[in-house]
Amino acid sequence: MSESNMDNNNTRKIVILNELTEILKVREPMDYSEINPALNPNVGVEYIASLDEKKEVEVKALQQAWEQLxxxxxNDLQITLQEKNQLVTYLGQKLKEEKQKQKSRARSRTQVWRPNE
Structure with a gap:
């Protein structure tokens, strides 16, 4: 992934997070006692329907933002996992190289030099 594409993705994430923040700032918990017909017989159908429409808009906005984010x-997780797997591979290669070097050093130290050979 190119650096400009990553910057664009990060910018999109920030925009989405800002949108979510704005949605959550204006979101108010529902007072069910106010709209429950059993508790408040004066509540009107139109009022409950208007609240339902507002909630539907809120649900769609949250769901869309969530899915985009x-x-x-x-995608970031997949890329990061690939990077981590590559690092594990490189680390394994380096450890194998180091082990081979140590074996070589140990062998060369145990060999005796003989002038006639």
């Missing part, structure tokens, strides 16, 4: 973060 999830997709971007999943």
């Amino acid at each position: 999830e997709e971007l973060l999943f």
Whole structure:
């Protein structure tokens, strides 16, 4: 992934997070006692329907933002896992090289030099 594409993805994540923040700032917990017809017989159908419409808009906005963010973060997770796996591979190679060097050094130290050979 190119650096400009990563910057663009990070910018998109920040925009989505800001949108989510704004949605959550204005989101108010529902007072069910106010709209429950059993507790408040004066509540009107129109009022409950208007609240339902507002909640539907809120649900769709949250769901859309979540799905976009999830997709971007999943891509980041996949890339990061690939990078980590590559590092594990490189580390394994380096450890194998070091072990081979140590074996070579140990062998060369145990050999005796003979002038006639």
